[in-house]
Amino acid sequence: MTPAARVQAAIELLDAVIAAARTGGAPADRLIADYFRQRRYAGSKDRRAVRELVYRAIRACGPVPRDGRAAMCRLALEDAALPPLFDGSPHGPAPIGPGEEAADAGLAPAWLEEALAGSAIAGDEARALLGRAPLDLRVNRLKADRATLDLPEPGDVLAAPDGLRFPAGTAVDRWTAYREGAVEIQDHGSQLACIAVGARPGETVIDLCAGGGGKTLALAAAMENRGTLVASDTDRARLSRLGPRAQRAGAGMIESVLLDPGREAEGLARFAGQADAVLVDAPCSGTGTWRRNPEARWRLDPAALTRFAAVQDRLLAIAAGLVRPGGRLVFVTCSLLDAEGAERIAAFLSERPDWRAERPDLPLGRERGAGLRLTPGHDDTDGFFIARAARAC
């Protein structure tokens, strides 16, 4: 592909990304993979270059752009190498017209930028949300030890006891240690959220919103494969990914429970009042994960945020019913909005005098309300809110 053809391909892909953001369609990564599956003539360098252009353009635009061309024109205002590639060549984009409007720059749609500022995410903290995430690994204690594990590259040692950091794009999935389950890909913040659960061998622990089990596997390692560890979720497809991952990781203790939406407590009735710990890694807006999914900021609206908060309240109430007297609950969202963090745990505690907040003992993060917040700007992790509450004995 010529450089101009790469720009045109990126514009077409941006059109698809924008349409999907408006309609709740597939994420950008999937759209890019599908696009190239149908265009086998594109080599690996073309794919990398187009992908890079798409993501740079997404990051450059704040509000949802009118179309892919407007998004690329925005990037062209920031990168002098781009305007000459709008050259009208057979596979390239038409020249940029005089007065042609570029999409608006910015952090996010205005309402969302305001909501973040209201949650003390502005300036450098806000800009860091759109940086590039490194690649973090968690060494799986069930199979290896960080101090002695021999990897093709050394990696930087992280504050989480099993964490290692590598440059973005490191092909760890080709490493023997990865294939054999000695390491898992897991953001440092996510590893710290699991540590906040304080899961110990022999306990009964429920990962209420387990998804594909990223955090469940970390809990199994902390529990040394001993005790009861339940991974539940309402999404069959996500939960079904856990089985093979658990097998690879040697985490034989996990029991998966598919929940009926609206009847979650019934699905877990045998654990009512029994669990030592329940992790609520709740569905949320994902404002803390924009480094990986920058187009996620175009998928949100205020109504969606209100719905997330209501689901989080519901899940917290369900979790509370599972915890034994003296047990604990850990509430986690990958959001930096107080509406999905400090305000949720405050509402939970205000209605339950028999529960009290406990500050998670973590090496990173800053206090936010009754919990703790990790941010890309301060902690170089994905953004997380993490709160821990204990039930009276």
Ligand SMILES: C[S@@+](CC[C@H](N)C(=O)[O-])C[C@H]1O[C@@H](n2cnc3c(N)ncnc32)[C@H](O)[C@@H]1O
């Ligand atoms: C943030 S994701 C969890 C990610 C997962 N814990 C991990 O570490 O990979 C939130 C999950 O909550 C699940 N979920 C949504 N509504 C739920 C409900 N009512 N009960 C249980 N899980 C629910 C979603 O299907 C999704 O997998």
